[in-house]
Amino acid sequence: xxxxxxxxxxxxxxxxxxxxxxxxxxxxxxxxxxxxxxxxxxxxxxxxxxxxxxxxxxxxxxxxxxxxxxxxxxxxxxxxxxxxxxxxxxxxxxxxxxxxxxxxxxxxxxxxxxxxxxxxxxxxxxxxxxxxxxxxxxxxxxxxx
Amino acid sequence: xxxxxxxxxxxxxxxxxxxxxxxxxxxxxxxxxxxxxxxxxxxxxxxxxxxxxxxxxxxxxxxxxxxxxxxxxxxxxxxxxxxxxxxxxxxxxxxxxxxxxxxxxxxxxxxxxxxxxxxxxxxxxxxxxxxxxxxxxxxx
Numbered sequence: 001x002x003x004x005x006x007x008x009x010x011x012x013x014x015x016x017x018x019x020x021x022x023x024x025x026x027x028x029x030x031x032x033x034x035x036x037x038x039x040x041x042x043x044x045x046x047x048x049x050x051x052x053x054x055x056x057x058x059x060x061x062x063x064x065x066x067x068x069x070x071x072x073x074x075x076x077x078x079x080x081x082x083x084x085x086x087x088x089x090x091x092x093x094x095x096x097x098x099x100x101x102x103x104x105x106x107x108x109x110x111x112x113x114x115x116x117x118x119x120x121x122x123x124x125x126x127x128x129x130x131x132x133x134x135x136x137x138x139x140x141x142x143x144x145x
Numbered sequence: 146x147x148x149x150x151x152x153x154x155x156x157x158x159x160x161x162x163x164x165x166x167x168x169x170x171x172x173x174x175x176x177x178x179x180x181x182x183x184x185x186x187x188x189x190x191x192x193x194x195x196x197x198x199x200x201x202x203x204x205x206x207x208x209x210x211x212x213x214x215x216x217x218x219x220x221x222x223x224x225x226x227x228x229x230x231x232x233x234x235x236x237x238x239x240x241x242x243x244x245x246x247x248x249x250x251x252x253x254x255x256x257x258x259x260x261x262x263x264x265x266x267x268x269x270x271x272x273x274x275x276x277x278x279x280x281x282x283x284x285x
Contacts (some may be wrong), residue, residue, distance in 0.1 A: 026153055
């Protein structure tokens with residue numbers, strides 16, 4: 001039973017990952033030029049990405065509400081939701097640093113990983129640096145192992 | 146210039162939303178990319194498989210698309226050193242701020258979490274200001 005649930009979770013994660021990537025590609029969120037033109041309100045503004053987030057929230061807001069009323073997910077014992085609630089300096093500082101990086105390259109984590117498939121070396125460099133940045137955070141803030 | 150494409154934007158957004166719904170409904174997990182790959186750096190027993198499959202799916206989706214349709218529209222805008230610097234900021238910042246566009250922007254706001262709304266407004270504003278400075282002040 002648990003074995004079966006584990007297998008179903010793995011298949012579901014793969015399918016979700018593929019669907020997520022296709023969504024990023026169809027919407028062109030995977031394209032740094034598109035992202036930077038969305039962010040560039042004062043210049044060559046392209047509002048498309050507002051429709052991407054709008055489309056996603058249109059379904060997640062009602063669906064999450066319904067799903068979280070269930071006692072547990074379909075193939076797992078419980079929901080794994082973020083426990084932090086506080087709006088603190090780490091949240092805001094992290095969001096600022098992320099925003100600056102996103103605004104420089106036009107890539108955020110999902111599109112960057114999906115764009116690896118292009119084989120473009122600067123994308124590979126971006127993802128390697130991204131993993132190094134996450135690792136640096138781990139070394140600095142998560143030392144107790 | 147890029148063309149305003151609201152319909153494909155909306156369809157892509159719905160697909161991203163649906164993927165996030167599948168993860169929460171099936172596995173009880175938040176489809177936040179920075180959190181999913183970040184968890185691969187701190188391997189916990191029994192917590193690796195689904196993360197590897199999701200990240201693998203992201204890459205597989207990107208690899209399969211050109212076989213079915215057009216090449217991926219990935220038009221890079223900046224030089225190597227800036228790509229590396231930006232990658233470091235994105236990797237460090239998303240871990241410090243507990244999320245990125247997907248985790249806070251789609252899933253967090255999807256749960257109506259105030260923390261995620263603040264984070265999303267903050268990184269959107271920071272990204273917008275960065276683009277403004279680069280394009281209109283340095284004229285990049």
